[in-house]
Amino acid sequence: MNKLLKDINKEYYFMPDATRGAVRYLTTRQLEETGTKALVTNTLHLLIHPGPEIIEKLGGIKKMMGWKGLLVSDSGGFQVFSLIHSKKWKGKVHENGATFKSPKQGDIYDLTPESSIDTQMKIGSDVLVTLDDCRDTGLEKDKAKESVERTLKWALRCKKHFEREYGGTKETGKLLTCVVQGANHLDLREYCANELVEIGFDGYNFGGYLIDKDGELVEDEMEAVIQNISKDKIRYAMGVGKPEDILRSVEMGYNLFDTVLVTRNARHGTLYTSEGEVKIKNSAMALDQNPVDRNCNCECCRNYTRAYIHHMLKMGEATAMVLTTIHNLTFYQNLMRGLTRV
RNA sequence: GCAGAGGUGGCGGAGCGGUCAAACGCAUCGGACUGUAAAUCCGACUCCUUCGGGAUACACUGGUUCAAAUCCAGUCCUCUGCA
Numbered sequence: 125m126n127k128l129l130k131d132i133n134k135e136y137y138f139m140p141d142a143t144r145g146a147v148r149y150l151t152t153r154q155l156e157e158t159g160t161k162a163l164v165t166n167t168l169h170l171l172i173h174p175g176p177e178i179i180e181k182l183g184g185i186k187k188m189m190g191w192k193g194l195l196v197s198d199s200g201g202f203q204v205f206s207l208i209h210s211k212k213w214k215g216k217v218h219e220n221g222a223t224f225k226s227p228k229q230g231d232i233y234d235l236t237p238e239s240s241i242d243t244q245m246k247i248g249s250d251v252l253v254t255l256d257d258c259r260d261t262g263l264e265k266d267k268a269k270e271s272v273e274r275t276l277k278w279a280l281r282c283k284k285h286f287e288r289e290y291g292g293t294k295e296t297g298k299l300l301t302c303v304v305q306g307a308n309h310l311d312l313r314e315y316c317a318n319e320l321v322e323i324g325f326d327g328y329n330f331g332g333y334l335i336d337k338d339g340e341l342v343e344d345e346m347e348a349v350i351q352n353i354s355k356d357k358i359r360y361a362m363g364v365g366k367p368e369d370i371l372r373s374v375e376m377g378y379n380l381f382d383t384v385l386v387t388r389n390a391r392h393g394t395l396y397t398s399e400g401e402v403k404i405k406n407s408a409m410a411l412d413q414n415p416v417d418r419n420c421n422c423e424c425c426r427n428y429t430r431a432y433i434h435h436m437l438k439m440g441e442a443t444a445m446v447l448t449t450i451h452n453l454t455f456y457q458n459l460m461r462g463l464t465r466v
Numbered sequence: 467g468c469a470g471a472g473g474u475g476g477c478g479g480a481g482c483g484g485u486c487a488a489a490c491g492c493a494u495c496g497g498a499c500u501g502u503a504a505a506u507c508c509g510a511c512u513c514c515u516u517c518g519g520g521a522u523a524c525a526c527u528g529g530u531u532c533a534a535a536u537c538c539a540g541u542c543c544u545c546u547g548c549a
Binding site for chain 2: 139141143144148149164166169196198199201202203205206207212213227228253256258303329330331332333334335339341360361362363364365366369382383384385386387388389391392394403406407437440441442444445
């Protein structure tokens with residue numbers, strides 16, 4: 125078996141999102157200090173800025189960031205869903221991918237299964253993701269079926285392109301993972317997973333929207349997928365999640381995770397601690413001289429009080445966002461460390 | 467002292483007879499955020515309420531009017547010119 129795949133499957137990973145080639149507010153060094161071992165970056169964002177050609181000339185995102193850990197690149201499928209399907213950006217999703225206009229420059233872009241792979245190759249990630257047709261979880265069956273069929277077709281095209289154009293894993297050393305769709309139709313989830321296994325990938329990622337209307341993790345959907353996936357493959361639960369949701373997903377058998385909640389909540393004032401969520405901007409924190417989490421040894425908790433973080437974050441000081449991001453990420457990485465089999 | 471302008475909710479600032487408990491900003495107080503268009507977004511923000519409403523409110527005191535933050539008079543303040 126491929127060594128990289130084997131190594132990845134030794135651990136559980138929480139991967140902060142370096143969407144545009146940076147985890148907001150943290151330097152690469154600070155990122156390392158939180159215990160972070162893997163990052164996710166985004167094809168669609170990087171396709172627009174700075175563009176694959178520039179990234180390639182600069183030696184790839186890892187070199188640009190000075191990042192020595194693992195780098196996963198998301199295919200842009202989720203952005204097609206969240207920006208183009210939902211009409212926040214002008215564009216169309218069609219059989220061949222998505223064609224859209226960047227909102228600031230107005231340039232027209234095409235994201236196809238092949239161009240997604242090409243861009244990810246130029247990004248220089250270690251683990252690639254096939255372009256998928258991501259939709260909402262409460263989707264009617266015919267639409268869900270459509271998204272599954274398209275996702276399967278695109279996955280196959282990605283794989284063929286990855287192999288023909290680049291020589292596949294053998295030549296590149298990179299892994300190719302795919303995304304399982306099917307919304308909340310368990311039979312479709314199963315079908316999609318099995319068809320993808322038939323094509324053959326290094327990893328099978330749970331895709332789509334992972335929270336139902338009530339904010340509950342779609343465990344039955346996740347189960348329907350994971351039951352069909354071999355443990356020697358990557359099982360990435362895309363967008364999962366809150367600490368308790370990660371724990372549930374780990375029980376099910378997933379081993380890679382990412383969510384924007386960690387860093388976004390840090391910036392917005394919701395901090396994760398050993399005693400639950402702390403809303404650091406709440407007035408109750410104004411005179412609290414305890415660290416954010418007394419059981420945490422991160423730079424934020426070692427050196428500063430809740431009251432100080434409260435004040436700085438309310439004032440919009442960037443330093444506060446740096447510190448809260450460091451804290452939340454450290455909390456998550458400690459959580460993952462506790463799960464890793466020794 | 468004379469001549470102008472003005473005094474509105476915690477602050478800035480609209481409104482200039484009824485549809486005003488008073489736009490909009492800011493501040494404050496909550497909440498949300500799940501493969502990041504997010505240092506964002508949503509709500510509350512006079513008091514009481516059985517959530518239908520009710521009671522006080524636009525410097526102060528009177529007045530005109532069915533009705534006044536809005537019109538009139540006086541008082542007290544503030545700012546800008548000229549002395």
